[in-house]
Amino acid sequence: MSASLAPECNEIKERYDNCFLKWYTEKFLRGTATTDECAPLFQEYRKCLGVALKERGLDITIEEARGDNKENDDQHMRRS
Amino acid sequence: MVKVYTSTYAYDHAFPLVSLAYFLRYPNPYSTHVQSTDVISRQFDPQTRQLTTTRLHLKRSKLPSAVLRLIPRSLLGATAAGDSQSYILETSVVDVNAGWMKTESRNLEWTGVLSVVERQDYYRQGELRPASPASSTSFAQTSSDLLPSALLQGKTDVVASVTLRSPFGENVKKRRAAAAAAKAAGDQTESEPKVGFFRSWSQGSIQRSIELIGLNKARKSQPNAKEGMKVVLERLREGGIVGVLEGMRRDRETAFATGLHVPGNHGHDDDDG
Numbered sequence: 430m431s432a433s434l435a436p437e438c439n440e441i442k443e444r445y446d447n448c449f450l451k452w453y454t455e456k457f458l459r460g461t462a463t464t465d466e467c468a469p470l471f472q473e474y475r476k477c478l479g480v481a482l483k484e485r486g487l488d489i490t491i492e493e494a495r496g497d498n499k500e501n502d503d504q505h506m507r508r509s
Numbered sequence: 510m511v512k513v514y515t516s517t518y519a520y521d522h523a524f525p526l527v528s529l530a531y532f533l534r535y536p537n538p539y540s541t542h543v544q545s546t547d548v549i550s551r552q553f554d555p556q557t558r559q560l561t562t563t564r565l566h567l568k569r570s571k572l573p574s575a576v577l578r579l580i581p582r583s584l585l586g587a588t589a590a591g592d593s594q595s596y597i598l599e600t601s602v603v604d605v606n607a608g609w610m611k612t613e614s615r616n617l618e619w620t621g622v623l624s625v626v627e628r629q630d631y632y633r634q635g636e637l638r639p640a641s642p643a644s645s646t647s648f649a650q651t652s653s654d655l656l657p658s659a660l661l662q663g664k665t666d667v668v669a670s671v672t673l674r675s676p677f678g679e680n681v682k683k684r685r686a687a688a689a690a691a692k693a694a695g696d697q698t699e700s701e702p703k704v705g706f707f708r709s710w711s712q713g714s715i716q717r718s719i720e721l722i723g724l725n726k727a728r729k730s731q732p733n734a735k736e737g738m739k740v741v742l743e744r745l746r747e748g749g750i751v752g753v754l755e756g757m758r759r760d761r762e763t764a765f766a767t768g769l770h771v772p773g774n775h776g777h778d779d780d781d782g
Contacts, residue, residue: 430754430757431535431536431543431545431546431757432544432545432546433545433546433547434544434545434547434565434567435547438547442547442548445548449532449551450529450532450533450750453529453532453560454529454750457553457560457603457605458525458528458529458605460558460605460606462553462555462558463555464553464555465551465552465553471548471551474548475548475550478547478548478549487565487596487617490596490617490618491549491565491598491617494598494615494617495563495598
């Protein structure tokens with residue numbers, strides 16, 4: 430599995446990744462998913478990652494990039 | 510000023526498998542420059558059944574040296590010489606019922622010099638076909654942990670593009686105006702080297718040069734991105750997810766064994782892969 434940029438988040442990331450892969454192949458791709466079953470694990474992973482992003486000043490960079498490109502994304506990633 | 514590189518091709522793999530390979534594509538033997546991948550956000554919409562994911566990749570990368578030569582060090586700042594990492598923000602939407610996945614990656618840094626947006630859109634080719642007896646046997650045995658063999662039949666079309674834009678020098682006009690104002694105010698030392706630099710190169714020609722260099726780099730790295738996906742797809746087809754994870758472990762060991770992780774070794778500096 431790919432590593433996290435923050436080594437301290439690797440363990441929870443791996444647990445989340447495993448959960449996601451299982452859900453993606455067993456539910457999502459078969460069209461039987463009703464909820465994201467890995468959301469609780471994601472919250473845990475995201476909490477760890479959030480600290481690491483903030484330490485590196487990346488949280489703001491990411492928000493800015495997403496904000497700047499929202500129009501483009503909406504056009505390109507249009508939900509049809 | 511924008512340059513676009515586009516290409517279309519197809520994978521001999523079913524759309525569900527390709528979408529999974531996209532999420533699992535790092536690490537692969539063609540991506541030794543990718544150091545980490547994190548999920549920033551992920552949303553599943555139960556109404557549309559679409560999955561939207563934002564990820565952050567950290568790549569060992571730098572501006573092509575040809576670009577660096579075009580830009581005065583004074584404008585790049587202190588990190589220019591040694592900077593060897595770059596962050597890439599990737600957004601993807603998968604609609605498994607409609608049979609498409611749209612992806613977009615962009616650089617987070619250096620956007621003032623060169624903004625690179627890569628898109629890969631994947632489309633299920635035709636309709637899902639029932640498994641034929643001849644070809645379903647191998648899938649049924651090796652990928653039973655993955656998907657019903659009916660979901661593994663078919664091909665996937667890809668439309669890939671890279672958009673490059675260099676806004677470099679666009680605020681030079683502002684700087685000139687500021688310098689002129691400063692001159693009028695009696696301060697003549699302001700911004701002299703920069704004005705001198707841009708006297709010999711028009712802003713437009715520098716932008717075009719940077720974009721052209723970026724375009725050549727994209728042309729060279731796009732095949733690597735494609736090959737990397739193929740490796741992951743083959744591992745999926747042969748060994749399912751277990752096969753992919755085992756392959757990743759080997760790739761990481763190889764990367765460490767050959768010392769590719771050592772900072773300062775820029776064996777691969779492609780932005781893609």
